[in-house]
Amino acid sequence: MFNILQKTFRAGIVTTAYPTQAAKISEQSRGCPRFNFERWHDARPAADVCPTGAIAIEEDNSSRRVTVDYGLCIFCGLCAEATLEGAVEITQQFELATADRRSLVLSGEYSLNADGTHRELLATHIGSSVEPDLESTGLLLHQSVQKLLGRSLAIREVDAGSCNGCEQEIIALSNPVYDAERFGIHFVASPRHADMLLVTGPVTRNMEVPLLKTYQAMPAPKLVVAVGACGISGGIFGENYAVIGAVDKVLPVDVYVPGCPPRPQALLHGILLAIGRLNRKER
Amino acid sequence: MSTSNKPTAPQFPSIEELAQRFGGQPESPSGSAHEGYLRLPDADIRPLEQYLRSEFGARLVTVFAEDRLAAEGVFFNYYVFERHGYAPYLIVRAPIPGDDPRFPSLAAELPAVNWQEREIHDWFGLTAVGHPNPRRVALHDNWPDVHPLRKEFPLETQLPAFEGERHIYRPTMGEGVLQIPVGPVHAGIIEPGHFNFSVAGEPILYLQLRLFYTHKGTEKLFESLPLAKAVFLAESISGDSAFSHATAFCQAVERAGNIAVPARALLMRTILLELERIANHVGDIGAICNDVAFVVANAHAGRLREMLLGVCEELTGNRFMRGMACIGGVRRGWSAAQHVILRGAVWEFRRDFDDLTHLIRGSDSTRDRFERTGVLKPSIARNLGIVGVAGRASGVDLDVRRDHPYAAYGGIPFRVPVYEGGDVWDRMRVRIDEVHESLGLIDGALASGLEGEFRVPVPPIPPGRCAMGVVEGWRGEILHWIRTGTGNRLERCRIKDPSLNNWPALVEAVQGNIIADFPVINKSFNLSYSGTDR
Numbered sequence: 001m002f003n004i005l006q007k008t009f010r011a012g013i014v015t016t017a018y019p020t021q022a023a024k025i026s027e028q029s030r031g032c033p034r035f036n037f038e039r040w041h042d043a044r045p046a047a048d049v050c051p052t053g054a055i056a057i058e059e060d061n062s063s064r065r066v067t068v069d070y071g072l073c074i075f076c077g078l079c080a081e082a083t084l085e086g087a088v089e090i091t092q093q094f095e096l097a098t099a100d101r102r103s104l105v106l107s108g109e110y111s112l113n114a115d116g117t118h119r120e121l122l123a124t125h126i127g128s129s130v131e132p133d134l135e136s137t138g139l140l141l142h143q144s145v146q147k148l149l150g151r152s153l154a155i156r157e158v159d160a161g162s163c164n165g166c167e168q169e170i171i172a173l174s175n176p177v178y179d180a181e182r183f184g185i186h187f188v189a190s191p192r193h194a195d196m197l198l199v200t201g202p203v204t205r206n207m208e209v210p211l212l213k214t215y216q217a218m219p220a221p222k223l224v225v226a227v228g229a230c231g232i233s234g235g236i237f238g239e240n241y242a243v244i245g246a247v248d249k250v251l252p253v254d255v256y257v258p259g260c261p262p263r264p265q266a267l268l269h270g271i272l273l274a275i276g277r278l279n280r281k282e283r
Numbered sequence: 284m285s286t287s288n289k290p291t292a293p294q295f296p297s298i299e300e301l302a303q304r305f306g307g308q309p310e311s312p313s314g315s316a317h318e319g320y321l322r323l324p325d326a327d328i329r330p331l332e333q334y335l336r337s338e339f340g341a342r343l344v345t346v347f348a349e350d351r352l353a354a355e356g357v358f359f360n361y362y363v364f365e366r367h368g369y370a371p372y373l374i375v376r377a378p379i380p381g382d383d384p385r386f387p388s389l390a391a392e393l394p395a396v397n398w399q400e401r402e403i404h405d406w407f408g409l410t411a412v413g414h415p416n417p418r419r420v421a422l423h424d425n426w427p428d429v430h431p432l433r434k435e436f437p438l439e440t441q442l443p444a445f446e447g448e449r450h451i452y453r454p455t456m457g458e459g460v461l462q463i464p465v466g467p468v469h470a471g472i473i474e475p476g477h478f479n480f481s482v483a484g485e486p487i488l489y490l491q492l493r494l495f496y497t498h499k500g501t502e503k504l505f506e507s508l509p510l511a512k513a514v515f516l517a518e519s520i521s522g523d524s525a526f527s528h529a530t531a532f533c534q535a536v537e538r539a540g541n542i543a544v545p546a547r548a549l550l551m552r553t554i555l556l557e558l559e560r561i562a563n564h565v566g567d568i569g570a571i572c573n574d575v576a577f578v579v580a581n582a583h584a585g586r587l588r589e590m591l592l593g594v595c596e597e598l599t600g601n602r603f604m605r606g607m608a609c610i611g612g613v614r615r616g617w618s619a620a621q622h623v624i625l626r627g628a629v630w631e632f633r634r635d636f637d638d639l640t641h642l643i644r645g646s647d648s649t650r651d652r653f654e655r656t657g658v659l660k661p662s663i664a665r666n667l668g669i670v671g672v673a674g675r676a677s678g679v680d681l682d683v684r685r686d687h688p689y690a691a692y693g694g695i696p697f698r699v700p701v702y703e704g705g706d707v708w709d710r711m712r713v714r715i716d717e718v719h720e721s722l723g724l725i726d727g728a729l730a731s732g733l734e735g736e737f738r739v740p741v742p743p744i745p746p747g748r749c750a751m752g753v754v755e756g757w758r759g760e761i762l763h764w765i766r767t768g769t770g771n772r773l774e775r776c777r778i779k780d781p782s783l784n785n786w787p788a789l790v791e792a793v794q795g796n797i798i799a800d801f802p803v804i805n806k807s808f809n810l811s812y813s814g815t816d817r
Contacts, residue, residue: 003645004579007638007702014586026593030600051508051515076515076606161497163813164474165522165603171472172592175585189470205442206496207421207475210467211741236516241431241440243502261522263602 015179016265019272023265025092030077032258034092035068036109037124042085042117046079052229052236055079063111064118070104071232072213074260095195096258097270101232101248104258113281153275156194156218160211160247161237162201166228166261170198185271191217196274199251200261203244209282215251223274226253227267229251229260295339305331305378306489307375310353312749318372320749321762326379326386328362332393339367341373342668342681343389345762346396347777348403351672352381360386361764361777363751367680370687372751374764379409388414395668398783406432406502420497421816423449431503436706438503455481460488463798467496471802474812475514485797490790494815501661502816505776506768509745510536510610517763518605521780521814526559527756528778529608531763534689534752536610539742539767545736546691548612550728553691554625555595555604555613557721557728559737560757562591564721567809571711572643573669574803575652583639587632594628597621612738626729628813633722640715648682653708657804659792660705669788671759671781673808676713677705677788683755695727705792734788743771756781759809780814 016023025031043066049056054072058065080088098104107125110118157170173180174187188194191214203211215224226247229235234245247253257270298309298319310320321445323331335341344363351359357378364373379386388411390397398413401420408430411417424428425445430436445702455462460483477493501520505513510692517532518525530552537544569584598621599607599614617625643649659669661678669679682699686691700716702709748767753760759781768774785808793804 003642007583007642008579010638014589026597028598028600029596030606049511051512074515074605075601077600078606105376158468159472159474159497159500159812160473161813163519163522163525164811165519165525165605167472168603170524172585172589175589176582177586177589187472191468201497203500204497204499205574206498207467209445210475210496214468221360230519236519237499237501237504240438240500240504241429241436242498243443261603267634 013110014176015182016177018265019268023094025094025265027092027264029092030054030075031091032070032075032096033073033077033079034089034091034093035106035108036087036089037066037106037121039085040066040083040108040118041085042083043110044116045082046088047230049078049082051076051078053238061112063109063122065107065109067105067107069233070099070106070258071256072229072235073258074229074236094259094263094266095269097255097266097273099255099273101253101256104232104256111283153196154186154194155196155198155271156191156214157189157198157200158211158214160199160201160207160231160250161204161243162228162230164229166200168229169261169264170200173267174228175230178268180268180271183268183272183277191215192219194218194222196223196225196271197251198225198227199247200227200231200269202234202239203247203250205242205244208244208250211247211250223254225255225257225270225274227257227259227270229258232256232258235260289296295341295366295468298373301331301373304334307331310376310408312747313539314541314645315750316371317538318374321373321375323375326360326377328360328377329387329389330374331375332362332389332505335364335366335373336393343393343396344372344760345615345686345777345779346389346399346403347764347779348379348407348409348432349766349775349777350407350432353434357381358384360403363762363764365686367686372687372753373526374749374751375630378406384409385412386410387412390414390416393668394666394787395784397787406430408433421498423493424451431500436503438500438507442736443607450477452479455489457483459483461481467493476812480798480801482798485799486795487793487798490793492790494786494812496589497813497816499817502776502778505773505778508772510771510773513776514608514610515606516609520778520817521782521811522603522810523563523760524559524756524758524780524814526555526608527606527754527761528619528780530556530690531752531754531756531761532765532776533608533610534754535750535763535765536744536752536767538750538752539748539765540610540741542610542611542739542741545739547616547733547735548737549691550731550733551613551617551737553695554725555599555607556690556754556756557724558591558595558598559604561632561718561721562588562595563757564718565591565639567806568639568643568711568714570809571653571707571803571806572649574806575649577643577646577649579651580639580643580646580649583635583642587635587639588606590628590632590635594625597624600784609738611741614738616737617733622729622733625725629722629725636718643711650708652800652803653711654706656707657792657796657807658706658799661703663791664705664788667787667791668784670784671755672710672713672717672757673785673788674759675699675701676709678703681760683753683760687753689752689754691728691731692724694731695724697727707803707807746774758782758809758814778817780817781813782810782812782815785810786815
């Protein structure tokens, strides 16, 4: 007993101050790639190397539409390595969660030179999540949910086919460093007790029915958060004979949390966003 | 603890001798010195397997099949053998005609291949004749009659809706006996799978497993991706072993293409593989304690694991070292500052980890729950072909790092802890000892001077090359076997996660234990569902 207490005191308090303070993240960390469409003179090398097809190109003879989908991105950093002129830059940004799937998609349209490089940027569409506006997105979401749930949230996690990478980070939410309990967030064993369903993985053919049944067993109102590139879009697995793909093909999804896997802070960010508690004034 | 060094072996017969004796044909589809190939005249492996096992104690590592109808007019079954103390693997392939898709089963004598032979049936439609339990294992009963790894089956096939029961479980009868179905969605944050317990009161009589809920067509998907992108798929086979799987895959490709990986990259891979081992072992050590309500230990373990994941991110840009593996080396080098961070972390971790293990060893009530709980007897473990941590806790002295050295393991001394008790406590002790050995390996690799190139350019890999990459992941033996195709893609990629070997061990280990101890027994194995299901 004495040893246990001594060790506890020696370890001290290790809990992160996130989200009250900005997360302390290594400069080496690969977060969200930032695309500078104006400086991007050729999107083809990046599209070629992207393992999940998150960077896609549609073109005709004279113009090219480049689409970037953070919902597919696994943050591998190959696009930045393949692109000259620093038009693609890896940042440490991880707060990408959003209620709007479309806001994870950016695009730019270019006219082309004879050699296929970009001549001129004709138009861009920039998803809102790149420069997150927490106040508006947070308030937009489920104001009633917060009123109803108060300061407590019960989460049921379902792995609908993931590689278990996301599970590692979700488990980490309960460790002393991230300590989700300090927000009144806890993980429950039964969907009957849950306010939120946290779903990982591309939904496999075999997990579609168990996932639906879990959802149906939850009392209303219920929130669904799709976690990770696979949960948002099918990720590197896409869709095939065994994989249905994105969670929102099976369930209505309230919030999407990009990442491969999303780091624990990103999960916290997404969960708090879903319950409307990422209001800067509040914290 | 007993530790062992390389045992000395009687002279293993050469492939030519075996070819002569069994009428086969030596082959060399990659020229790699890591494995030798022998082609048999027919599908019957039994005499050869019997000879290798009884005369030389050879172990059948894995069995898998390949559709070569288009190229060679037949299917092939591949049998990978290893012999303790003899580094190169022996890979025997046996042709199976497409118009008579059957092969003699080994499972009755060799329970280790029970699931793998049934997988061959599910993926390819080749029947294991004489199999004691020839039911489907990978495709659930309500799947249509398809064989997804046949070349004629397109990856994107849209299958019709499910029909009928997913799986009929064997009934267990008797007074007071009941069956408890659990899953696929479990109470904790774990992967999906179905457990059907038969219990008489508290004790578990029998456990039936139903896995493959997370089957994602991964092996088939490997056949459609360019090699450089396939590395990322390898990272997603089992997320907790991302770097081990990716390294096994890269090694297979490097051997197929005769690519010499620079010494610095080999040392870096060694360090990262050991970091992955330590991070997962310390996480498991905490989780096992948590399942017997010693939550303080879990809190410290969680803190320590966090520290290690932070170091991984510092070294690779990702907490799980994703995006670090590549064919021909590793993706980034380390600066002197990063070396300092790693050294400091190892020093600090060692001290803190010793405190943690001291707490666990000192807690009698905790040890009481671990000792003699979930015993996997050594004889059963050997019979079932159990590998990795679970094997070494039950006297199965296997470790790819020592037996078939790769990366820089040939040059840095380390011990392989082996225990005979096979209970939860021994699986815990193997992990604790291995953490210490891993720290020593990192020290050794750091002392070797990490200088020079960390990556070489990779030329296109010629088609038709076969090679295997094997890594001792933190759970055990991870194996990737590939055949290269045209356009820098693969014709076939076979993935064997150690969990595929080890699931049947859980069935044995829980028998006679009370059902309340199932979580801690299960956690002491901590097998990957996704790695098994692919």
